[in-house]
Amino acid sequence: MMTRLSDTTATFRPDDAAGPVAPGRILQALATVMAPMLVASSAPLGLLMGSGCSSNAPPGYETVALITIDTWRRDHFSEAHTPALWELAAQGERFDNAWSPIGLTSPSHATMLTGLQPWEHGMEANNHHGYRLPDGAQTWPETAPAGTRTAACVSAFPAGPDGGLAQGFDRFDGPEAGERSGEVAVERAIEWLSEDGPAWLWVHVYEPHGPYAGTGPDDVSRYAEEVRRADTILVPLLEVLEKRQARVVVAADHGEVLLEETCGRQHERSTSEHVLRVPLFRWEPGRASAVRSERVGLDVVPDLLAGRAWGDGSLEARTATPAESGLCEPGCAPGCAPLGVLGRDRVVLDDTGRWVARPGRGVFVEGRPRPEHRTLLDSIPAVPAPGTVVDTPELRALGYTGPDGRSGPSIGP
Numbered sequence: 287m288m289t290r291l292s293d294t295t296a297t298f299r300p301d302d303a304a305g306p307v308a309p310g311r312i313l314q315a316l317a318t319v320m321a322p323m324l325v326a327s328s329a330p331l332g333l334l335m336g337s338g339c340s341s342n343a344p345p346g347y348e349t350v351a352l353i354t355i356d357t358w359r360r361d362h363f364s365e366a367h368t369p370a371l372w373e374l375a376a377q378g379e380r381f382d383n384a385w386s387p388i389g390l391t392s393p394s395h396a397t398m399l400t401g402l403q404p405w406e407h408g409m410e411a412n413n414h415h416g417y418r419l420p421d422g423a424q425t426w427p428e429t430a431p432a433g434t435r436t437a438a439c440v441s442a443f444p445a446g447p448d449g450g451l452a453q454g455f456d457r458f459d460g461p462e463a464g465e466r467s468g469e470v471a472v473e474r475a476i477e478w479l480s481e482d483g484p485a486w487l488w489v490h491v492y493e494p495h496g497p498y499a500g501t502g503p504d505d506v507s508r509y510a511e512e513v514r515r516a517d518t519i520l521v522p523l524l525e526v527l528e529k530r531q532a533r534v535v536v537a538a539d540h541g542e543v544l545l546e547e548t549c550g551r552q553h554e555r556s557t558s559e560h561v562l563r564v565p566l567f568r569w570e571p572g573r574a575s576a577v578r579s580e581r582v583g584l585d586v587v588p589d590l591l592a593g594r595a596w597g598d599g600s601l602e603a604r605t606a607t608p609a610e611s612g613l614c615e616p617g618c619a620p621g622c623a624p625l626g627v628l629g630r631d632r633v634v635l636d637d638t639g640r641w642v643a644r645p646g647r648g649v650f651v652e653g654r655p656r657p658e659h660r661t662l663l664d665s666i667p668a669v670p671a672p673g674t675v676v677d678t679p680e681l682r683a684l685g686y687t688g689p690d691g692r693s694g695p696s697i698g699p
């Protein structure tokens with residue numbers, strides 16, 4: 287668990303937040319902190335899934351699927367919480383030290399679809415906050431070979447087409463407002479997959495996101511029920527993907543604070559491990575099973591979808607990952623200032639500590655982060671002002687607030 291700001295012997299300096307930076311500076315900074323390449327796993331070939339792997343797919347027949355589960359904590363990725371996904375991960379390549387760049391649905395998914403950080407792809411907050419993916423950004427489906435059908439079946443407005451996440455998909459199926467059951471997204475995806483031929487697919491399941499449904503006595507148990515429900519909902523889709531000998535990448539966009547922080551049962555206002563550390567794995571026939579303990583960010587997802595192998599020069603492990611907090615409210619801690627989207631914290635985390643830049647307040651040091659990672663922190667530009675804000679009863683029912691962090695209800699107590 288991350289150390290609370292108020293509990294640390296943090297050093298504090300007068301505000302020296304970095305201003306806008308030239309394009310490419312971020313990537314240069316990232317390059318300076320990349321860890322040396324790691325040797326590819328020598329683990330034996332993983333077991334294939336069930337009998338479906340006897341499917342006789344023709345050569346060149348390529349199905350690739352990105353499955354994202356919203357608000358799925360890393361500590362709720364286990365045999366007990368998600369038995370189907372855990373079994374699949376055990377047969378695949380599990381990234382056990384994976385981190386989201388932000389606890390917000392739209393920008394995190396934009397990172398998975400572009401391989402860029404939020405401040406690089408430009409979608410720095412949710413679509414209803416007025417941020418969108420620029421048309422010039424290259425998305426994963428836009429890299430599909432000619433003749434490949436592409437589709438997305440999503441389950442909530444923040445992952446929907448408003449904001450640009452539909453860019454590049456031949457078909458985009460999602461609710462026009464609010465959320466819908468992941469069962470609907472899975473049904474639509476399976477129907478779409480009934481046609482033969484190369485196919486790239488993104489399926490988004492929203493069940494673990496609040497408000498939590500279920501029969502448990504409290505939110506913690508109901509959250510666990512929602513995670514288990516997401517796992518169950520995905521089983522029919524996994525069976526179809528198995529029969530198609532697909533490459534499958536599964537990830538959460540971010541986690542969730544339950545009871546650990548004062549602003550509990552939310553993910554928008556924290557940079558703690560509960561929010562930023564996420565499940566991530568890849569499975570495909572013939573790929574060696576492995577558990578990677580090296581730090582990676584969700585910006586590695588396009589490379590995983592492309593089939594690039596660990597150690598081939600594109601899946602470098604990082605010694606640090608950058609991230610931002612989302613909206614903030616007074617009294618919410620840690621990693622939070624009540625300044626909304628524009629005033630959120632910027633953070634660089636490594637395995638020994640973290641740098642935190644809090645606009646107007648200065649730079650904090652927690653633990654003993656490596657000095658060179660300060661360069662990465664300074665390279666993250668301030669968040670630009672949003673465009674048109676969408677504020678609807680459906681979004682408020684999901685707990686979303688406006689860009690000032692105060693215009694709607696929070697999910698927490």
Ligand SMILES: [Zn+2]
Binds near residue numbers: 540
């Ligand atoms: Zn989300």
